[in-house]
Amino acid sequence: MKITFPNMGSAIYAFKALLEPLGADVVFPPPVTKETIDLGVKYSPEFVCFPFKVNVGDFIRSIESGVTNLITATDFGPCRFGFYHAIQERILRDLGYDFRMIALPQGDLLEFKWIKTLDEVCEYTGLKKLSAAWKGVRLFLIKAKLIEDIENAEGKYRCREVNRGDTDRIKRELLEKLDATKRLKDLRNFRNVIHEEFQKMDMDMSFEPLKVFLTGEIHVTLEPYVNRDLKKKLGKLGCEVTQTLSLHDWIMHKFHVNFHRKEMAHLARPHMPLDIGGEAVWVLGEYIWAATHGYDGFFHLYPFTCMPEITARGIITNKLLKEYDLPPLFVSLDENLAEAGLITRLEAMVDLMHGKRKKKNEYKQKLNAFMDSEKQDYLANQQQHK
Numbered sequence: 440m441k442i443t444f445p446n447m448g449s450a451i452y453a454f455k456a457l458l459e460p461l462g463a464d465v466v467f468p469p470p471v472t473k474e475t476i477d478l479g480v481k482y483s484p485e486f487v488c489f490p491f492k493v494n495v496g497d498f499i500r501s502i503e504s505g506v507t508n509l510i511t512a513t514d515f516g517p518c519r520f521g522f523y524h525a526i527q528e529r530i531l532r533d534l535g536y537d538f539r540m541i542a543l544p545q546g547d548l549l550e551f552k553w554i555k556t557l558d559e560v561c562e563y564t565g566l567k568k569l570s571a572a573w574k575g576v577r578l579f580l581i582k583a584k585l586i587e588d589i590e591n592a593e594g595k596y597r598c599r600e601v602n603r604g605d606t607d608r609i610k611r612e613l614l615e616k617l618d619a620t621k622r623l624k625d626l627r628n629f630r631n632v633i634h635e636e637f638q639k640m641d642m643d644m645s646f647e648p649l650k651v652f653l654t655g656e657i658h659v660t661l662e663p664y665v666n667r668d669l670k671k672k673l674g675k676l677g678c679e680v681t682q683t684l685s686l687h688d689w690i691m692h693k694f695h696v697n698f699h700r701k702e703m704a705h706l707a708r709p710h711m712p713l714d715i716g717g718e719a720v721w722v723l724g725e726y727i728w729a730a731t732h733g734y735d736g737f738f739h740l741y742p743f744t745c746m747p748e749i750t751a752r753g754i755i756t757n758k759l760l761k762e763y764d765l766p767p768l769f770v771s772l773d774e775n776l777a778e779a780g781l782i783t784r785l786e787a788m789v790d791l792m793h794g795k796r797k798k799k800n801e802y803k804q805k806l807n808a809f810m811d812s813e814k815q816d817y818l819a820n821q822q823q824h825k
Contacts, residue, residue: 440464440562442508442541443501445494446471448661449586450686452618457579458510459621460571462562469500471664480774482530489742489773490658491523493665498531498538507538510560515546518716518747548693574623581626582617583687588630589613592637594682597674598648601641606674609636648679649792652729655740656717656748659772660684666740666772667781673738676789681734683725684718703728710754717747726755730763735792737765743773743820756810766791766806769813771820787812 441464444454455465469475471493479496498509514521528540541559544552557572589610597606613636620626651673659665660682673680683699691697703724704714711720722739729737739755741748752769760767768788770781787809794805 440508440560441466441506442510442560443468443506444510445497446475446662446664447658447686448663449590449614450583450661452614453579453583453586453686455618456582457557457575458560460575460578461557461560462571463508463560466501466504466506468497469504471497471662475500475664476774482534486744487526488519488745489665490656491519491527492774493658493662494523495527495530498527499534499536502531502536502538507536508541509538510541510543510556512545513542514544516714516716521546545690545693547695548690549695577623578621578626580687580690581623583685583690585617585626585629585633586614587685587687588633589617590682590685592633594653594670594674594680596637596640596642597671598677598679599642599644599646601643603675605640607671609640612636646677648677649735649789649796650733651678651680651736651738651792652725652734653680653682653738653740654684654718654722654725655738655770656742656745657684657689659742660740661686666770667776667778669738669740669770669781669785672782672785676785678736678789681729710758711751715747715750717741717745717751719747719751722748722751723754723759726759726765726767727763730759730765734765735795736788737767738788739767739769740772741769743771756814760810766795766809769817771817784813784816 440462442458443466444451446468451467455467458465475493475496477496478499479492479494482499483492483495494511501509511524511527513524524540524542531538541556543556544550554572557575558568561568561571563571593606593610600606613633616632617629620629653670653673654660661684663671670680670682688697688699692700700721703721705724706727707720707723710723714720726737739748739752741752755767766788768784770776791805791809
């Protein structure tokens with residue numbers, strides 16, 4: 440059975456590792472492009488979350504390439520993500536496509552509803568089915584963690600690379616090698632392989648980069664085309680990027696063993712006492728954590744119209760910024776975001792962070808001017824969509 444899933448950055452390699460041992464013929468979705476976005480925008484409700492539109496475009500391109508078994512995660516709670524699969528299936532059927540939509544429940548992984556989905560996908564029977572499912576889950580978790588390690592190294596070393604493109608090349612080669620590794624025992628030493636490969640790169644270790652924290656809604660933060668490769672842009676501008684958000688981070692949260700997220704929720708509790716959807720509560724905790732751990736800036740990515748993330752933005756702007764004095768940049772992502780405008784904002788933010796390091800008095804004036812400019816851009820963007 441040929442099967443595919445929506446794009447979400449490098450996480451697709453982990454999803455492939457989950458499904459392949461079950462006997463499925465896993466086909467990666469076509470990379471996200473302007474065509475993907477245009478298709479999703481054309482057939483999706485106008486004010487739905489941007490990831491919804493990207494997923495619709497992914498599904499249409501996959502079906503038209505001949506893959507008609509689509510697997511997608513489902514959830515429950517206040518976030519609109521819980522409705523994605525049902526509405527997307529209705530849209531695709533109204534367009535006349537013949538396909539099979541398979542839901543992968545991940546609202547609470549300790550309820551083990553996802554086992555039924557693996558059983559539905561698995562080509563084997565009896566004990567072989569149990570063995571295949573166990574192997575798939577283990578490969579998925581291990582590879583998700585190794586992908587997180589690769590991307591953490593990317594964020595740390597890109598700003599120090601001497602030869603532009605080395606980080607991209609090493610990351611691509613490591614992901615290809617990880618994808619080609621099918622046996623669990625061959626993955627035991629892979630973390631050392633990651634370290635060794637990046638250490639071979641020519642780096643300027645005397646360079647003192649700006650330290651920035653990158654977070655936001657999971658899909659737009661992990662999918663490079665959707666966020667205009669913002670993490671890469673920051674590296675080229677001389678920023679060492681810390682990003683704790685990953686597929687592995689999310690899965691550990693859903694298994695109730697993510698102590699990092701528990702700490703972030705604890706920090707955010709005075710300002711947001713419950714989960715309102717998206718990554719909002721953890722974004723607040725991460726802002727407070729970054730501000731108290733010597734970071735120069737904070738970058739928050741979210742889909743246009745995402746109310747939980749907009750709420751987190753408002754709390755940071757109107758309350759936490761005054762208390763912690765860590766300059767934030769909020770990037771609202773949709774199909775209308777202009778690349779040139781984003782680059783200008785990133786360069787202004789980098790200039791502001793350098794100013795903060797050098798001269799405190801001038802920094803205060805620059806911060807006020809920068810936040811006023813960001814407010815005007817935000818209001819203009821809201822007006823544009825009315």
